[in-house]
Amino acid sequence: MTRDTVASASQSETSKEMGGNIFSKTKEEDAPKKFKQCPVCKADSVPINPGGLDGVVEDKYNQLIPAPSPPLKRHADFKHCVPPENPEYGNFSLFTAGSIEMGAAVQWQTRLVEHLCDLPITVTNPRRGAWDPTVNAKREDPQFFSQVEWELDALTNADVICYFFDCATVSPVTLMELGLWAHSGKIIVCCDQRYWRQGNVEIVCERYGIPYVSSFAKLVPALKEMMENKGLKLDKNGDYAGEPKAKKGTGERPGVKNVDRWWLKYRDTNEDRIAKGLKPLAELESS
Template identity: 55%
Template sequence: MAAMYSKEDLRHNDSSKATPSRPKDQATDVTSEKKSVGKECPTCKGSGCIQEPAKPKTVDIDAEVIDTHHQLPVLPSPLPKPHREFVHCMPPEPPTYRKFSVFTAGSIEMGKAVQWQKQMVTMLSPLPITVNNPRRGQWDPDATQEARNEAFREQVEWELSALEQADVICFFFDCTTMSPVTMLELGLWAASDKVIVCCDKRFWRAGNVHIVCERYGIPSVDNFEDLVPAVRKMLEQKGMQLENNGDIIGENEHVEKPKPKKKTQLEAEKEDLQRQIDALEAQLANSKV
């Protein structure tokens, strides 16, 4: 038997199913929501189409690079076991220093150079030292190379400080790169007596690099295989001595090095010291009279 409903009942039933209207003060501003997501698309202006916000452009400096010119040897298998006190540091974090440190100066070329830094880190990892590697992960290629650019300044100052504190600065010139900053740094530290260079004859300015090395008595090698033992040899010449178990003999503590002084400043200090010596000798001579 069919149920009987009055018109009033039907009206009540319809109104109960209707979606309640949203108060004006709670209404969602769709336009403002879209504006918060992105800008209005210039192509579809006025249509309500919203352009997605641009993602930051970065370059993965640590991405793998195919070694087309066979500049790096195959890593040993198994890999060397890292020493418990070995430290690998990269910007922007401040380095953690051991008594001895190595700076991997050399080709990066915005990630185009072969990953020689990673290989150097791996091969030096059995030593209880610090390796400062300026080849950081992500980098914004649009960052202006100006002193006022905060990110750029941070990177450069990190490198300068680590170079100053290094006991050994090893340079590797990737023959497929231009490496202007690497050549700048070589010139800056050529006379420091803590530089070792690996420069392939195929590098576009190999002649300049080799002549600088000859001029300033910088040890140089032609391939990466010879660079690793050369770095270790220089560390030993700088005083690194190891126990049979690979630990540093004595305290493995860093002593901060002063900033390099200009030649004129050193000469002035030498003259001042000589004057003090002369004055003491004169005073001693007078006391004997």
């Protein structure tokens, strides 16, 4: 098979996944093209939970386990932080990376908090209750930029990052963040075999020695063991007994490096942006 044949076959498969010819033109030649169709369900956009990001979501595939009964006694030093407020960091922090899908994913973050609230830790959870679904997922949108920056800061500050892939979602951002932190040595992954890219996730975890489980029931004890391995030591009263850690600041953009951003000279010109149906840079800077 020639390289061109392989490329043609690849394009054909991609076209099928995206529900049509990826090279076909729109009926309105001058209209900006939108590439938002879900490759799994062929929907034009991700379904939005009418109850918001914290609305009730039915666990149709029985992915979660019940909350502890009776409820755990909340530790005095336990903090559950969501954007846009700055997290209150203590001696140990956990970031809940994983499926949100505009509120369509099961409420795994809340259930995890119910199983961990007796520990002296800070949980940073990007699943905020109030989110405007009309926010444009572009860098120039201030709300979107602030949300992504909050997540990047919290990911960097976390002692452990916990990934959960809801098998009924696509979760592209979770896949991206998994790749971003795969080499960090501080992540644990829960991915159900029914997730559409489960094979990719499992192979990545196997290759880089990332702790991996297939169910939420196994995630909870595995996560507790990993946090202990990463420095969460408790005394007989359940209080933090590990090495005191330096206070983590807020608004410092941790992990950001001052580098020569030489590639900026290759960014789109205003003519390029207008051709794509976007605002010129001058308008963005003044808005």
